[in-house]
Amino acid sequence: MQETKKIRKKASIPQKECVACGCCVKVCLLGAISIYKGIYAQVDTDKCVGCGKCAKECPASIICVAETQEGQVK
Amino acid sequence: MKQKKKWYDYLWIVSLTYLVLGFFNILFAWLGMACFIIPLVISIVKGSKGYCNRYCGRGQLFALLGGRFGLSRKRDMPKWMKSKWFRYGFLIFFFAMFFQMLWNTYLVFAGAQDLKQVVTLLWTFKLPWHWAYHGTLFSDGVAQFAFGFYSVMLTSTVLGVVTMILFKPRSWCVYCPMGTMTQLICKAKAGACKKEGLR
Ligand code: SF4
């Protein structure tokens, strides 16, 4: 349970379900999301703090905020 | 850190004004062509969804009404509504209806049909709209197109408002034909179609 390893929450977005509307980009205060070539949204895991704002805003409700280890989504 | 508002964050005012103008003079409906041409040009030229991501006033209007004004239940959409077949199906349906509207316009232009001063809501309900028509300097076809185009805009707004209330504020953006189409163009441009197995 109580690990001392770096465990942080990060947002992750499944590419195939994303409609690239950009709602998530607009609400992220850290500017961690960008739309890749108008196709899908990408999260910069270095900038993301896992606040979950984007997940709430996404009209397709596809963003998942979960714990990651060393930048990798479990 | 706060994101600063840019000039384009106020384009919802333009969208709202557009809808209101249609109640006074239907010919203003022609201005709505911008909502079709600008996103297409941006996606074709730049290969981005810059229109959706920045400039679309309609999306902003839904975000405002559903977010700030709380007119949204903020629930998840049903799965089928965000599925590919529904999004592409709606795009095809929308365009079929759009071309039917163009055909009707053509018939009026050609003099085979009389001008109908109605706005058709949800492709079914014909609302009398003669009070927003004060004659045109051009052919009756010009006015027919205005009525038809305003019907398209009003219908999509009504659908957008309904899904805004039921689901998330910008639920419309998931199945918006312009959004779907510009994403498809971007995909084609990036050559991502092959990777996705869409062909
Ligand atoms: S979880 Fe918060 S910080 Fe991370 S991408 Fe979403 S809005 Fe930005």
Ligand code: SF4
């Ligand atoms: S809000 Fe959701 S659907 Fe829209 S770009 Fe972001 S992840 Fe994709």
Ligand code: SF4
């Ligand atoms: S998906 Fe449609 S309504 Fe939403 S931002 Fe794009 S063009 Fe506007």
